[in-house]
Amino acid sequence: MALSLRQLEIFEKIASTGSVTRAGEELLLTQSAVSMALSQLEQLSSVPLFERVGRRLMLNDAGRMLLKDAREILLAVKQLEQQLQGDSGELVGELLVGGSTTIANYLLPSLLGAFARQYPMTRVQLTVGNTQQVADLLATGQLDIAFVEGPCHNRELVALHWRDDELVVVAGAEHPWAKEKRVTPEQLTTAPWIMREKGSGTREIFEDAMDRAGISYAIALEFGHTEAIKNGVAAGLGVSCLSRIAVDRELEYGRLVEVASPLLLTRSLALLKRRTSHCTTLLEAFLKVSGGQWEA
Template sequence: MNLRQLKIFVMVCKTKNMSKAAKKLYMSQPAISQTISELEEDLNIKLFDRIKKRLKLTYAGKILLRNSKRILNLVDETENIIKDIVNMNQGKLRIGASMTIGTYLLPQIIEGFLNKYNKIHLPFTIDNTKVIEDMILDNKLDLALVEGPIYCKDILVEHFFDDQLYLMCSSKHSWSHKRKINSEELKGEDFIIREKGSGTRETIENIMRKHSIKYHVTHVFNNIEAIKRAIISNLGVSILPEICVKEELKKGLLVKVDIQGIEFKRKFSIIYHKDKYRSQLFNNFVNHIYTNICKS
């Protein structure tokens, strides 16, 4: 068993097809098939059940896939360590962020970091929490900043910021004069919410469920800016993070409404794979977050 075989095996598992794996790896299909056969022969066990021309991992195959990913990740991390030792003035850190953080916090975080380390490359991805979590697990990101709960035991979580959310309505809405409602008043309102997989949505749903609050979702949007525009046009109400609505509140376009006896709070977190090597660059970036966001 060698690294070449493991890389080919992982690609076959990912594509679930020998021909597709061959295209991805710029190899011939017979070469892929031969490698898998040699790997099965070396290990003296079947890694795939071949049923109706479809590949399905055996129990042994699932074990090998799990550990192959860890081995290949470890190889990547070892190369990164060597690069750190050779040249500390250059580096690359792949960063992810969920939508709220990516839109309203990440740009200033990256700008401040690059002002200190201008030779560092910081490619970043912004998507909902579920997508970002999957990218961490697939080693497509080194670390990420998210607002949603993380359930995978392979991901380590460090809280770095406490976020407050508020019920928002238009200045044209009848609630704009009341500024406080009871939870029963939400029942008859058009409620706007983020898409499934959003950390903001999950936070809202969990708190609503905890307090047995009934509400009727009429619109689902995949970004907060669209929700804000809809609220301003008095198309519905929503619960939004405080960091996202400062300008609109200042201009009087949105109005913050309290729900009697209920607060919407959550924590922003830094997440990374438990097997991730924390390079000097990694640690410097995390320290930058704590220094510039937590104390701001």
């Protein structure tokens, strides 16, 4: 029995979802077909590749070793298909794009729409997470490219400047800071901050700015989504520091109020790529629409 690309694709999907059922749903296959492909692959390897923990399948050491090679093979095949298809005239293919939360919610939708209108035979699958999550997915070959708002600490990736951004300190319309519209370091220290979780680019920029200014702070609440933070601030639960692009509408309508502070909150939004990646025809077209550059 020969190894097939379909078996590797099914194996990778089981590994990423932790479930035969979910892998089948995402690949549009029956559970029995997924189970059969996994069984055949384990027969070829002569050892089990997963351990069952409750209802979840977890890779063992043999499975983890195979997963790294399987992802590299699948990525190489996908890039070859895109390159061949791109040479045929009309641009076709699928791109796996990652975006950290603020970028994915407020910048990428319009870019994806523009790209789809210009290249209707293509498909872009967007994965959203915080900066660290998106970078990890890109490094393991589960994404083709990513756009993030925070520093990248993965040495397998290259970060290239994409756009400039600015964070702003915001308070609710009824908050005492809303009248003065300016705060001192002492007020920043005693404020109840509502922020994103650890791993978020916005959170890291805020913490770096506070540390550089020598200002201590306390995180009162952590929310995993910017919309929840904005609603919490508007409701008077605390104050926050968010990207201007994320609060532009709330500032315009007076739901939130921008507060001047001594913090340095400018930042660079970045495009991430793997060091060894090749810029395919499809990627090149997407970068042209998004305004990104493959090389520094």
